[in-house]
Amino acid sequence: MLATFIVNSPILASIVFTLITIATYQFASACQQKWQYIWLNPMLFTISILVPFLLVIDINYQEYSQTTEILNLLLEPAIVALGLPLYQQFKQIRFYWREMTAILVLGITVVITVSFLLAMWLIKAPEIAIALSLKSVTTPIGITLTEQLFGDSSITAFAILIAGLFGALLGPQWLSFIGVNSAKAQGLAIGSASHVIGTAVLVRKSAEHGAYSSVALILSAILTALISPWLIPLLQQLFN
Amino acid sequence: MKNVLYTIFAISICLMLGKLANYLLAALPASLYGMIIYALFLQLNWFSPDKITKTNQWFIKHMGVCLVPAGMGIINHFQLIQQHGIALVVIIFSSTFILLTVIGYLSERYLITPDNIKSKTMAGPR
Numbered sequence: 396m397l398a399t400f401i402v403n404s405p406i407l408a409s410i411v412f413t414l415i416t417i418a419t420y421q422f423a424s425a426c427q428q429k430w431q432y433i434w435l436n437p438m439l440f441t442i443s444i445l446v447p448f449l450l451v452i453d454i455n456y457q458e459y460s461q462t463t464e465i466l467n468l469l470l471e472p473a474i475v476a477l478g479l480p481l482y483q484q485f486k487q488i489r490f491y492w493r494e495m496t497a498i499l500v501l502g503i504t505v506v507i508t509v510s511f512l513l514a515m516w517l518i519k520a521p522e523i524a525i526a527l528s529l530k531s532v533t534t535p536i537g538i539t540l541t542e543q544l545f546g547d548s549s550i551t552a553f554a555i556l557i558a559g560l561f562g563a564l565l566g567p568q569w570l571s572f573i574g575v576n577s578a579k580a581q582g583l584a585i586g587s588a589s590h591v592i593g594t595a596v597l598v599r600k601s602a603e604h605g606a607y608s609s610v611a612l613i614l615s616a617i618l619t620a621l622i623s624p625w626l627i628p629l630l631q632q633l634f635n
Numbered sequence: 636m637k638n639v640l641y642t643i644f645a646i647s648i649c650l651m652l653g654k655l656a657n658y659l660l661a662a663l664p665a666s667l668y669g670m671i672i673y674a675l676f677l678q679l680n681w682f683s684p685d686k687i688t689k690t691n692q693w694f695i696k697h698m699g700v701c702l703v704p705a706g707m708g709i710i711n712h713f714q715l716i717q718q719h720g721i722a723l724v725v726i727i728f729s730s731t732f733i734l735l736t737v738i739g740y741l742s743e744r745y746l747i748t749p750d751n752i753k754s755k756t757m758a759g760p761r
Contacts, residue, residue, distance in 0.1 A: 416700065416703050416704070417700055420703060424699075445703070445707060446709070449707075449710065455710075456708060459710075463704040466700060466701045466703065467701065469698075469701045470666070470698075470702070470705075472646050472666075472669075473701050475669035475673050476646055476694040476698070477695065478671065479673070481674040482677040482684065498741045498742055502737045502738040505734070510730040514726055517725070517726065518715075518719050523719075527723070531730070531731070534699075535698065535701070535702060538705045539664045539666060543664060547708070548705050549706060549708020549709050550712065552702060552708070554723070554727050557724070558730075561728055561731050561732075570735060573740065575740060577742075577746075579742055580738075580739050580743035581739065583739070583742045583746070584734075584738040585735070589731070613670075616667070617671070620662075620664060624662070
């Protein structure tokens with residue numbers, strides 16, 4: 396009853412659902428800050444509380460996304476704000492930019508190809524394959540790129556989250572196991588595969604780890620944006 | 636408060652220029668152009684890094700909340716998860732580890748050497 400009343404008034408619905416989203420997210424952030432568990436990711440936590448909540452009050456996704464449009468609109472300026480860490484890492488990038496770009500281009504090409512082909516083989520749905528192949532970049536940019544290529548951005552958002560958690564939880568151990576121990580290499584690998592979630596974990600090891608990880612996360616986002624618009628259509632042609 | 640408005644102004648200008656760049660050049664999304672332009676303006680000191688840092692860091696710290704509506708789309712995919720949940724996890728897991736291995740291995744091999752050479756040459760003249 397109350398839900399119908401709220402949904403019938405667009406402004407009230409916008410205010411209520413945006414506030415619920417922000418409040419839940421704040422609560423989740425506070426919990427993570429208190430307990431410091433990586434898997435207690437605020438976004439994952441918020442989604443796992445809000446999904447059952449929407450199902451109980453019988454609001455579908457379209458209604459929810461219309462009412463929280465304001466948060467979606469803020470995504471663009473939020474991406475621009477990432478220019479600050481990019482500026483702060485200029486020094487690091489300037490010294491190794493050729494090598495780093497070459498390594499990241501190779502890594503990104505491999506990961507897009509592998510994810511796309513695996514997804515087409517196992518799931519056979521192009522929009523899911525596009526979403527999964529763009530999962531190794533930071534969420535706001537991954538979502539923007541997926542929408543640009545007509546993939547399913549909600550799958551991208553989720554896949555990015557899971558990739559982030561995998562890399563953050565198991566990445567450092569895996570890299571040490573295969574003999575990759577330097578701060579630069581560990582930083583670049585985790586930053587490009589597990590973006591912000593990985594960087595947040597790695598920065599506890601050393602400032603150098605954190606610096607390279609954030610360089611990788613920004614550079615790989617830019618390079619993925621340049622590579623994916625021609626690589627993905629090329630891969631799609633294989634299945635036509 | 637003054638710095639908050641200054642930061643919003645700086646970000647808005649860069650986003651507008653980003654939109655223009657996207658219109659003229661395509662290739663990258665407008666927000667990514669905006670991000671690069673913003674970093675460039677900070678480097679050139681056209682916008683003061685000292686003034687924007689605090690507000691900007693606040694934005695970055697809380698930007699995750701803007702991603703929740705996109706992530707909520709998963710509500711439409713319960714069937715997909717039921718049918719292909721394991722396949723999804725396998726794809727994400729394996730491709731993440733391939734990426735970690737490729738980048739980690741290549742960086743360990745190719746990014747370390749120049750530093751060693753540099754420290755040797757720097758030590759030389761002394």
